[in-house]
Structures are given as structure tokens and as C-alpha cells.
Amino acid sequence: MPRSARQVQLVEYPVGEVTPDHFVTVEVEVPEPQAGQVLVRNTFTSVDPGMRLRLRESGPAGYFNSFSLGAAMDDIWAVGEVIESRADGFEAGDAVWHAKGWRDYAIVTAGEPALAGIATLARIDTSVAPAEKYLGPLGAMGVTAYAGLLDAAQLREGDVVWISAAAGAVGSLAAQIAKLRGHRVIGSAGSEDKVRYVLDELGLDAAFDYRDRPVVDRVQEAAPDGIDVYFDNVGGDHLEAALATLRPWGRVALCGAISEYESTGPTPGPSNLFQATANNLTLRGFRGSAYRHRLPDVVRELGGWLAEGRLRYRETIIDGLERAPEALMRVLSGNTTGKALVRIS
Numbered sequence: 576m577p578r579s580a581r582q583v584q585l586v587e588y589p590v591g592e593v594t595p596d597h598f599v600t601v602e603v604e605v606p607e608p609q610a611g612q613v614l615v616r617n618t619f620t621s622v623d624p625g626m627r628l629r630l631r632e633s634g635p636a637g638y639f640n641s642f643s644l645g646a647a648m649d650d651i652w653a654v655g656e657v658i659e660s661r662a663d664g665f666e667a668g669d670a671v672w673h674a675k676g677w678r679d680y681a682i683v684t685a686g687e688p689a690l691a692g693i694a695t696l697a698r699i700d701t702s703v704a705p706a707e708k709y710l711g712p713l714g715a716m717g718v719t720a721y722a723g724l725l726d727a728a729q730l731r732e733g734d735v736v737w738i739s740a741a742a743g744a745v746g747s748l749a750a751q752i753a754k755l756r757g758h759r760v761i762g763s764a765g766s767e768d769k770v771r772y773v774l775d776e777l778g779l780d781a782a783f784d785y786r787d788r789p790v791v792d793r794v795q796e797a798a799p800d801g802i803d804v805y806f807d808n809v810g811g812d813h814l815e816a817a818l819a820t821l822r823p824w825g826r827v828a829l830c831g832a833i834s835e836y837e838s839t840g841p842t843p844g845p846s847n848l849f850q851a852t853a854n855n856l857t858l859r860g861f862r863g864s865a866y867r868h869r870l871p872d873v874v875r876e877l878g879g880w881l882a883e884g885r886l887r888y889r890e891t892i893i894d895g896l897e898r899a900p901e902a903l904m905r906v907l908s909g910n911t912t913g914k915a916l917v918r919i920s
């Protein structure tokens with residue numbers, strides 16, 4: 576059993592852009608697992624844009640807790656291998672997921688709800704896919720994309736769909752789920768390379784670089800007759816453009832608002848919200864964790880498509896636990912494609 580472990584801690588709440596100076600990697604002692612606990616050697620840990628909202632002394636009400644200063648950062652998804660178990664149902668050698676990421680070894684209590692219940696310690700089946708895929712399509716990213724489209728946006732036959740941040744972890748899955756179900760899908764992303772990726776590799780029908788020209792112009796060129804569903808990963812001008820483009824009875828899945836996460840003051844709401852009334856639109860916020868009952872469907876459906884090679888999924892892997900803050904900066908600035916992961920060992 577290792578005597579010491581490394582973990583990333585937050586030393587200061589960033590104002591504006593995150594930098595590596597806001598974090599430190601420290602050595603801590605590894606306690607013995609108590610009854611009901613396991614010791615896990617983490618192999619991959621997740622890096623998510625929503626973490627930026629938790630790097631504040633007080634984050635959005637109802638969301639995950641803010642990270643504490645000078646302490647292990649809890650409620651971050653990770654996968655690894657059980658080294659020692661004192662919990663029923665877990666044995667050394669088991670591949671598991673849990674939510675004590677951003678450290679190399681973790682003591683995890685079985686049954687303790689984590690990440691609103693979606694990342695409570697559980698064994699994962701690595702015969703379906705490698706462990707890290709459970710931090711992507713077979714875990715929160717998959718369930719968020721799937722539930723966002725089917726439950727929040729109530730995807731219907733014939734819908735024309737726009738997905739923002741379409742080259743990202745959630746966006747690339749949502750775009751392909753809609754495509755594989757036979758929809759016309761438009762994607763937006765922040766570079767020509769990403770636009771090429773979503774067109775050529777993900778097979779979307781149209782795509783544009785939102786940095787080029789006003790988003791509303793670009794989306795209306797791609798969908799001259801309007802859209803029925805907008806999967807919003809971005810907020811701000813993207814949401815405003817969607818409100819201006821949605822057809823009557825259109826639906827928006829409010830998944831995230833990354834354009835606002837690093838802002839230092841209050842962000843304005845869409846100036847054209849009345850379009851929702853005018854066109855009988857539905858805007859529904861949702862969190863993947865609320866749809867964790869969808870996980871078996873996601874593993875079956877997305878796992879099947881992955882195995883058949885019909886679902887494409889890129890990862891941007893950053894090596895080394897101490898580089899987790901750099902990985903987060905890259906996610907927030909658009910310098911990753913697909914799911915951003917830190918490989919710990």
C-alpha cells in the first residue's frame with residue numbers, strides 16, 4: 576500500500592481567467608481504508624468546464640459545492656483500480672468509477688452519494704470499453720448528451736437540430752446521437768479545424784466557426800428554414816441566435832453556458848427572450864445527474880455504436896496529475912477536442 580499520495584488543491588479563488596498559480600500539488604499521507612471503504616489507484620480523472628463555477632467562494636445556488644481552499648477537491652469524476660477493499664462488493668483489481676479525482680490515490684466510501692448520485696463508487700465493465708470511456712460516452716458525457724436531446728429537448732422525428740460546442744465532449748455526442756437518429760444536424764465550434772472535424776469525422780450536415788461572423792447570421796445561413804431544437808452548451812450570443820432562429824414549438828436544452836463561466840460580473844440575459852413567448856418555445860435546463868437512470872440505456876446504445884465504429888469519440892489526454900489545472904485552462908479556452916482527460920498513471 577502506498578504511504579503517500581499526491582493531490583491537487585486550490586489555493587486561491589481565481590477572478591477571471593484560471594492560471595496554474597491558483598493551484599498546488601501536495602503530498603499527503605494515505606490513511607488505511609476503514610470498514611466500508613476502498614483504496615483506489617486513480618488512472619484517469621475528468622476535467623470539466625463546470626468546475627470553473629466551483630472555483631468561486633460561492634457558486635450558483637443549487638449547483639455542486641464550491642471547492643474549498645487548501646483541501647482535496649471532491650466531486651470530480653475519476654476511474655481507477657481498487658488496491659485494497661474493506662467494502663462488500665468490491666475486490667482488489669476491480670475497475671471502478673468514483674468522484675475523488677484530481678489525486679493519484681483515493682479512499683472512497685462505498686454507497687456514499689457522489690456528484691448528485693451519478694458517480695457513487697461503482698464497478699465498471701472494461702470488457703465493454705476501456706475504463707476512461709466511462710468518463711466520456713459511457714458516463715456523464717453520454718448521459719448528458721442523451722438526456723439533453725431525448726428528455727430535455729424532447730427530440731421528435733424530423734427536427735432540425737443545432738448543437739453548439741459541437742467538437743467538445745458533450746456536443747460531439749449529442750450531435751452524433753441526433754445524426755444517428757436521422758436528423759439534420761448543424762454544429763458550431765471555435766476553429767476551422769473543429770469545423771472540419773465535425774463535418775468530416777462526425778458527419779454533420781452543416782457546421783460553422785462562430786468566431787467568423789455574428790452567430791445569428793451563421794446559423795441562419797446553415798438553417799434558412801429555421802431549427803426545431805437547440806442544444807445549448809454556450810449561452811450568451813449563441814442562445815440569442817437560437818431564439819431568433821427556432822421555429823414555432825421549438826425546444827432548447829439548456830446544458831451549459833460556458834461563454835459566461837469566467838466572467839467577472841453579472842452576464843446579460845438574451846435580449847430577445849420574448850421570442851420564446853411569440854413562438855411557443857420551451858427552454859429547459861437540465862443536469863445529467865438527474866437522469867442517471869438513463870445510464871444503462873446509454874451504455875447499451877452508445878457502447879454498441881462505439882463498438883461498431885459508428886460513434887466517433889476523441890479525447891484530449893494531458894499526462895500528469897500536476898497538469899490538471901493546465902488541462903482545465905485548455906478546456907475553458909477551447910484548446911481541446913472531444914473529452915479532456917488527465918492521465919494519472
Ligand SMILES: NC(=O)c1ccc[n+]([C@@H]2O[C@H](COP(=O)([O-])OP(=O)(O)OC[C@H]3O[C@@H](n4cnc5c(N)ncnc54)[C@H](OP(=O)(O)O)[C@@H]3O)[C@@H](O)[C@H]2O)c1
Nearest residue numbers: 625740743744745764765808830831832833834862863909
Ligand atoms: N448539464 C449538465 O449536466 C452538464 C454536464 C456536462 C457538461 N455540461 C456543460 O456542457 C458544456 C460542454 O461541456 P463539455 O464537458 O462537453 O466541454 P467541451 O465542449 O469539451 O469543452 C468546452 C468547449 O466550449 C467551447 N467554448 C469555450 N468558450 C466558449 C465561448 N466563449 N463561446 C463558445 N464556445 C466556447 C470550446 O470549444 P470551441 O473551440 O468550439 O470554442 C471548448 O472546447 C459546458 O457548458 C458544460 O458546463 C453540462
